[in-house]
Amino acid sequence: MLSQQTMDIVKSTAPVLEVHGNEITKAFYKNMFVAHPELLNIFNHANQAKGRQQAALANTVYAAAVHIENLGAIMPVVHQIAQKHRSLGIKPEHYPIVGEFLLGAIKEVLGDAATDDIINAWAEAYGVIADAFMSTEESMYQEAENKEGGWRFFKEFEIADKVVENEEITSFYLKPVDGETLPEYKPGQYITVKIDIPGEKFTHRRQYSLSRATNKNAFRISVKREDINDPEGKVSVYLHNQAKVGDRIEVSAPAGDFHLDLASKAPVTFIAGGVGITPLMAMFDTLAALDPNRATTLIHSARTAKLHVFDKEISANLEKMPNASYITLNTDEVGYITKEFLQENVGLDHDVYVCGPSVFMEAIINHLYAIGFKESQIHFEFFGPAQQLKVTVNA
Numbered sequence: 001m002l003s004q005q006t007m008d009i010v011k012s013t014a015p016v017l018e019v020h021g022n023e024i025t026k027a028f029y030k031n032m033f034v035a036h037p038e039l040l041n042i043f044n045h046a047n048q049a050k051g052r053q054q055a056a057l058a059n060t061v062y063a064a065a066v067h068i069e070n071l072g073a074i075m076p077v078v079h080q081i082a083q084k085h086r087s088l089g090i091k092p093e094h095y096p097i098v099g100e101f102l103l104g105a106i107k108e109v110l111g112d113a114a115t116d117d118i119i120n121a122w123a124e125a126y127g128v129i130a131d132a133f134m135s136t137e138e139s140m141y142q143e144a145e146n147k148e149g150g151w152r153f154f155k156e157f158e159i160a161d162k163v164v165e166n167e168e169i170t171s172f173y174l175k176p177v178d179g180e181t182l183p184e185y186k187p188g189q190y191i192t193v194k195i196d197i198p199g200e201k202f203t204h205r206r207q208y209s210l211s212r213a214t215n216k217n218a219f220r221i222s223v224k225r226e227d228i229n230d231p232e233g234k235v236s237v238y239l240h241n242q243a244k245v246g247d248r249i250e251v252s253a254p255a256g257d258f259h260l261d262l263a264s265k266a267p268v269t270f271i272a273g274g275v276g277i278t279p280l281m282a283m284f285d286t287l288a289a290l291d292p293n294r295a296t297t298l299i300h301s302a303r304t305a306k307l308h309v310f311d312k313e314i315s316a317n318l319e320k321m322p323n324a325s326y327i328t329l330n331t332d333e334v335g336y337i338t339k340e341f342l343q344e345n346v347g348l349d350h351d352v353y354v355c356g357p358s359v360f361m362e363a364i365i366n367h368l369y370a371i372g373f374k375e376s377q378i379h380f381e382f383f384g385p386a387q388q389l390k391v392t393v394n395a
Helices: 004-012 014-035 037-041 045-050 052-066 071-088 094-113 116-146 234-241 274-290 311-320 339-345 358-370
Strands: 154-164 169-176 190-195 204-209 219-224 248-252 268-273 296-302 324-330 351-355 378-381
Touching: 004 014, 004 052, 004 116, 014 037, 014 052, 014 094, 052 071, 071 116, 071 190, 071 204, 071 248, 094 116, 169 234, 190 219, 190 234, 204 219, 204 234, 204 274, 219 234, 219 274, 268 274, 268 358, 274 296, 274 311, 274 351, 274 358, 311 324, 339 358, 351 358, 358 378
Parallel strands: 268 296, 268 351, 296 324, 351 378
Antiparallel strands: 154 169, 154 248, 169 219, 190 204, 190 248
């Protein structure tokens, strides 16, 4: 437990962290990677280059300061980040390194304003927060390992098939080299693939949604080629251009908090933007198999008609789902999804799952709130580090 004095000091730094958070986290990552370049084998280089990882950490540190007297308030965020950490293979020995360089960055950026009392208070607070992460992640590692067919960190898989879905997206079917059956996963979850790219100094780890319902024999990921977004595209370009059937890669067990609530019987709508359809396709596929009579709407917005995917699978599922519908929108023809479109096509009694680019989700979620949806009805997932959406939330 933290002393009241420590909590008071940490909470008093919240306004400073709100202003200087990104500056602190930029210094943190820069200094840590200079001292421990081996950690570049774990961290996503694209998220670093784009500043997303720094922003996500700054938001987390600020939230910890604001809620230091009731850290339970940020446990949902801790749980979400811990899922990503577990998938990436973060270990307890990484936390002292992070703590050392985070405190160093606070002192570097704040200078004399970072008094000994402030640094000591944050050191104590960091220890409590790190323990929460390590405990949560250890429970997740044990859960993943103890499932039938499960494992702890990474396991060797073979690319069993490679299917071009459209001009941007290719699906990869991954089978475990040891021939064991795969654990069941929740529709909407993701895996991490660990890849050594020829000519690259560091290993790359990327998280991809599983794009179909649980299958005991093979995972499927459907990867958008991001070659115009260097450095974001290094792994996707490698997978599209160089990876071939028979190649081996390492894969983590499925993870993630964004998944379909199969216990609910409420009508459901899936709203996807571009490649954001991948986790929603797993949900739609699962409903077709397990709850085909549930009222379901799948909405997919893409730039052009050529960029819609899984048409044959969706059509086959619709034949089994008497209360389901599928709506496609092409933004080059009709523009973006509007509030009026949602009012016409999504019932106010629906649970809604949203996935796509952050600007897409921000617009969709704001529209949903504007027409009367409650926060408990809306579920969404970011690709990459969690970002803050500019939304007005209904109770």
